[in-house]
Amino acid sequence: MDEKRVVVALFGLAVAVVVGLLAVEFVAALTVSIFLYYSTRRYYKFLQRFRLPARIRAGIVIASLVVPLLLLISYTLVLLVIEARQFVNDSAVIDVAAESAPWLGGIETIPEFTVQGMYQAYQAGELDVFIQFASEHATFLTNLISGFFLNTFIVVIVTYYLLVDGARLRSWLLRFDDDAIIREYLEAVDSELEAVLFGNLLNVIATALIAITVYHGYNAVAPAQAAVPYPTLAGALTGVASLIPVVGMKIVYLPLTVIAAVPILLSANQTLLVYVAGFLVGAVVVVDTIPDLVLRPLLSGDTTHVGLLMLAYTLGPVVLGFYGLFFAPIVLVVALTFANTALPRLLGAEPEEGIHRDQLRLDHF
Numbered sequence: 001m002d003e004k005r006v007v008v009a010l011f012g013l014a015v016a017v018v019v020g021l022l023a024v025e026f027v028a029a030l031t032v033s034i035f036l037y038y039s040t041r042r043y044y045k046f047l048q049r050f051r052l053p054a055r056i057r058a059g060i061v062i063a064s065l066v067v068p069l070l071l072l073i074s075y076t077l078v079l080l081v082i083e084a085r086q087f088v089n090d091s092a093v094i095d096v097a098a099e100s101a102p103w104l105g106g107i108e109t110i111p112e113f114t115v116q117g118m119y120q121a122y123q124a125g126e127l128d129v130f131i132q133f134a135s136e137h138a139t140f141l142t143n144l145i146s147g148f149f150l151n152t153f154i155v156v157i158v159t160y161y162l163l164v165d166g167a168r169l170r171s172w173l174l175r176f177d178d179d180a181i182i183r184e185y186l187e188a189v190d191s192e193l194e195a196v197l198f199g200n201l202l203n204v205i206a207t208a209l210i211a212i213t214v215y216h217g218y219n220a221v222a223p224a225q226a227a228v229p230y231p232t233l234a235g236a237l238t239g240v241a242s243l244i245p246v247v248g249m250k251i252v253y254l255p256l257t258v259i260a261a262v263p264i265l266l267s268a269n270q271t272l273l274v275y276v277a278g279f280l281v282g283a284v285v286v287v288d289t290i291p292d293l294v295l296r297p298l299l300s301g302d303t304t305h306v307g308l309l310m311l312a313y314t315l316g317p318v319v320l321g322f323y324g325l326f327f328a329p330i331v332l333v334v335a336l337t338f339a340n341t342a343l344p345r346l347l348g349a350e351p352e353e354g355i356h357r358d359q360l361r362l363d364h365f
Contacts, residue, residue, distance in 0.1 A: 026151070026154055027323065027327070028321075028322065029154035030154070031326045031327045031330065032323065033154070033155050033159045033162065034162070035330065036155065037162040038193045038196075040159075040201070041163065041198070042194065044057055044061050044163050054164050058160050059160070061163060062156055072237075075233060076233060170186070170190065188341045189334055189338070189341075192336075196309065196333055197330075203291065204239045205239065206239075207239040207242040208239025208242075209235075210235075210286065210287055211234070211235035211236075211238035211252075211287045212232055213235075214282055215231030215232075216231045216232070216235075218231075218278075218279045218282060219231055222275040223272060225264060225269070225272055226264060228256045228257075228260050234253075234256055237252050244314065244325065249287060253280070253283040253284075253287060257276060257283070260276050261273060308336070309332065312331075313329060316328025
């Protein structure tokens with residue numbers, strides 16, 4: 001009997017190692033999936049009141065995330081291409097670039113970013129240098145594009161099935177309960193992750209709405225020469241950047257301030273800088289400071305310390321790269337909940353000393 005247990009245990013260990021290696025290979029996509037699952041689970045549960053099937057509700061949630069995100073990215077790329085084309089055609093950037101990169105030597109203008117414009121540029125041979133560059137770096141570009149779509153596919157699929165089968169996975173984990181310690185810990189960490197990550201999603205939405213209102217309000221009162229460009233897009237990007245506390249929103253409204261100030265500095269009427277200074281003050285106070293002081297503490301979960309959460313969001317990308325922005329807060333919540341819930345029980349403390357004192361447990365019955 002013991003020999004069979006050892007064989008089964010070794011087989012299970014081998015399977016766990018293989019699964020772990022695969023998970024490490026796609027750790028970024030899996031981390032984003034878990035982040036999105038807990039961020040949108042309350043929305044998924046809210047749709048239940050309309051008596052929709054689980055799969056339809058999950059599809060609505062995914063569509064609500066993917067479609068706006070794709071529109072935002074597409075809109076941003078189109079604006080970047082249009083502005084870059086205008087900037088290049090109005091300056092000597094092409095000549096400088098041709099000296100630094102010989103393969104750009106045959107380009108005189110940037111084609112219009114339309115189907116007709118691109119087709120005419122192709123017929124005229126203006127795209128030959130770009131086609132040659134893409135051919136020479138085909139392997140790199142193929143890996144980059146395929147990797148992006150593969151990770152996006154993993155995020156969508158894993159998030160979808162976590163929403164649909166999350167309760168089933170939770171029930172499976174609770175089968176390994178031991179004196180209610182595992183149940184208490186899993187329920188506590190599940191609840192806190194939902195509170196923290198859903199709160200961050202609300203913070204992003206609220207910050208984006210505040211930023212859009214402030215930017216449009218500023219453009220309504222400021223002269224056209226001092227207006228900030230694309231206030232709606234800039235506001236949405238400000239909300240997304242708010243995921244990174246302290247420095248996040250500054251990477252949006254500080255460049256906006258510079259963009260609005262440069263034409264004024266190059267003109268004769270520099271008195272309009274007063275409006276730009278007013279925009280900067282409004283962005284710092286209304287967009288940056290007030291949400292951080294008021295909204296973030298209210299939306300940061302039930303027990304997770306706000307300061308530690310801010311450190312996790314700040315240091316996570318520094319240590320782990322992009323996915324650290326999502327991985328670090330998850331690890332923080334899991335660790336703090338273990339220290340507050342499971343560790344005291346393992347050390348002999350009474351169950352009532354856990355963080356959920358009013359929560360019914362198996363040992364109450």
